[in-house]
Amino acid sequence: MIEFQGVSYTYGGSSLLDEVSFALPQGSFHFLTGPSGSGKTTLIKLCYAALRASAGQIRVFGKDAATLDRDGVAFLRRNVGVVHQDCQFLDHLSVAENIALPTVVSGQAGARSVGNLQDLLNWVGLAEVANSFPPEISGGERQRAALARALINAPDIILADEPTGNIDWEMAQRLLKLLIELNKMGKTVLIATHDMALIRAAKTQVQSRVLRIQAKQVWLAGADL
Amino acid sequence: MKGIFENILIFLIGDAQAERMVPPTGFTVRLTVFAAAAMAFLATMALAFSMATGRLADKWTSELSRSSTIRIASSTQQAIAQRDAVLGVLATTPGVESYRVIDTEEQRQLLAPWFGQEIDLELLPVPTLIEIVERPGGFDAENLQFRLAAEAPAAVFDTHRRWRAPLVNAANRLKILGWVALALIIASLAVMVTLAAQSALAANHQVISVMRLIGARDGYIAQAFVRRFTIRGLIGAVIGVCLGLLALALMPSAGGVAGFLTGLAPTGWGWLFPVWIPIVTGIIAFLATRRAANRLLRSLP
Numbered sequence: 001m002i003e004f005q006g007v008s009y010t011y012g013g014s015s016l017l018d019e020v021s022f023a024l025p026q027g028s029f030h031f032l033t034g035p036s037g038s039g040k041t042t043l044i045k046l047c048y049a050a051l052r053a054s055a056g057q058i059r060v061f062g063k064d065a066a067t068l069d070r071d072g073v074a075f076l077r078r079n080v081g082v083v084h085q086d087c088q089f090l091d092h093l094s095v096a097e098n099i100a101l102p103t104v105v106s107g108q109a110g111a112r113s114v115g116n117l118q119d120l121l122n123w124v125g126l127a128e129v130a131n132s133f134p135p136e137i138s139g140g141e142r143q144r145a146a147l148a149r150a151l152i153n154a155p156d157i158i159l160a161d162e163p164t165g166n167i168d169w170e171m172a173q174r175l176l177k178l179l180i181e182l183n184k185m186g187k188t189v190l191i192a193t194h195d196m197a198l199i200r201a202a203k204t205q206v207q208s209r210v211l212r213i214q215a216k217q218v219w220l221a222g223a224d225l
Numbered sequence: 226m227k228g229i230f231e232n233i234l235i236f237l238i239g240d241a242q243a244e245r246m247v248p249p250t251g252f253t254v255r256l257t258v259f260a261a262a263a264m265a266f267l268a269t270m271a272l273a274f275s276m277a278t279g280r281l282a283d284k285w286t287s288e289l290s291r292s293s294t295i296r297i298a299s300s301t302q303q304a305i306a307q308r309d310a311v312l313g314v315l316a317t318t319p320g321v322e323s324y325r326v327i328d329t330e331e332q333r334q335l336l337a338p339w340f341g342q343e344i345d346l347e348l349l350p351v352p353t354l355i356e357i358v359e360r361p362g363g364f365d366a367e368n369l370q371f372r373l374a375a376e377a378p379a380a381v382f383d384t385h386r387r388w389r390a391p392l393v394n395a396a397n398r399l400k401i402l403g404w405v406a407l408a409l410i411i412a413s414l415a416v417m418v419t420l421a422a423q424s425a426l427a428a429n430h431q432v433i434s435v436m437r438l439i440g441a442r443d444g445y446i447a448q449a450f451v452r453r454f455t456i457r458g459l460i461g462a463v464i465g466v467c468l469g470l471l472a473l474a475l476m477p478s479a480g481g482v483a484g485f486l487t488g489l490a491p492t493g494w495g496w497l498f499p500v501w502i503p504i505v506t507g508i509i510a511f512l513a514t515r516r517a518a519n520r521l522l523r524s525l526p
């Protein structure tokens with residue numbers, strides 16, 4: 001699904017990643033951890049072509065991300081659901097409309113997507129706030145709305161960058177449960193987090209692996225996590 | 226050609242769902258509409274000014290270029306003989322369409338503004354005036370001058386060229402000035418709409434980022450903004466042109482003695498000329514927003 005081969009990333013003259021290589025097979029569940037500023041967000045952004053590698057090759061769905069033109073990047077993002085810590089919404093649209101946005105931009109909005117939307121709203125527990133506007137809902141609801149938006153097009157890969165950073169433990173557990181359910185449906189999941197408790201909680205529910213960024217390299221962490 | 230019309234039609238119909246993504250309100254809406262309306266108003270005025278000066282120049286050129294005057298300043302006895310000689314010369318001059326002696330009553334009317342209606346022309350050494358109207362091809366003025374010098378030496382031939390030329394020149398310069406002003410207004414309109422579009426796009430940076438994140442193509446995002454701005458520009462320009470035409474229509478009329486300033490309003494089909502201003506504004510808004518949107522989109526990953 002996602003494959004990094006000798007990927008380096010340099011920004012403003014300083015190197016953030018240096019010849020990183022790893023692969024995320026289809027249906028795998030990975031955590032990406034490391035200290036703040038170690039490059040977790042950079043690596044996530046490289047996965048959906050929000051950043052371009054300075055060297056090396058990133059293959060997503062078998063395609064070299066470096067060769068994608070702007071439309072190619074747009075099509076890639078329709079198949080990769082992304083959830084950020086500071087999830088951004090269009091504040092003038094309702095929660096339901098925000099969640100449905102990816103179907104609109106990909107031209108898939110229709111009766112079937114309305115059905116999917118209802119199912120999704122129920123699944124993430126946002127049916128009651130579907131007609132509210134983003135500034136009116138809580139942090140946890142925003143995170144779940146962002147997850148729902150990332151899933152509406154049924155992407156094969158889910159990338160979550162610190163998805164539990166702004167929510168309490170109970171809500172984090174709930175979000176994790178949703179991501180584990182998605183993985184059980186065959187989705188490839190990569191979660192960047194420095195929350196070790198979350199990683200430990202996941203270990204009991206799903207077969208997951210942990211990638212640690214350290215000294216500009218990505219290592220497969222040991223079983224101690 | 227069919228493809229172009231189809232594209233224009235698709236653009237005009239728009240994509241309601243894409244449109245929903247652009248926030249409907251904000252200062253940039255008022256800014257764009259106001260800028261377009263103000264510039265369209267000024268463009269209408271400049272256009273009316275150019276058209277009026279054009280009409281004035283044409284009028285001066287056509288009315289005066291075909292007419293000339295012969296003045297006979299001499300004693301009564303000689304004047305009659307000289308007048309008859311001049312009329313004899315004019316009767317045999319090719320290119321002369323008509324000629325007439327300005328009669329006493331008409332002379333009285335011409336002098337009335339200075340001497341009053343009660344003027345006694347017997348007491349004034351008023352010259353005999355003969356007005357000549359030439360055919361479109363004109364006549365040989367030099368030859369006529371020679372013949373008059375030979376047969377009526379007291380006659381002074383005046384083609385009006387001496388004082389007409391500077392007036393026509395001035396009117397033509399004013400016309401050019403009007404077109405230059407119009408061009409500058411349109412350039413300013415382009416700058417203002419571009420700035421308004423850039424400002425709106427900057428204000429909607431988050432919207433654009435989100436759309437890119439969820440897989441919207443650049444063309445899709447750009448079109449949502451470009452259509453919105455083109456329509457805003459068009460609406461503003463229509464408002465500006467309507468106000469401009471209203472202002473022109475409400476200008477006080479001076480009736481038959483209409484001067485330059487009171488004759489600014491277009492005439493006949495001229496009222497339809499400003500129709501192109503909203504069209505040009507729409508095209509400018511379209512190009513300016515598309516350029517600004519593409520530039521912003523290229524800066525995003």
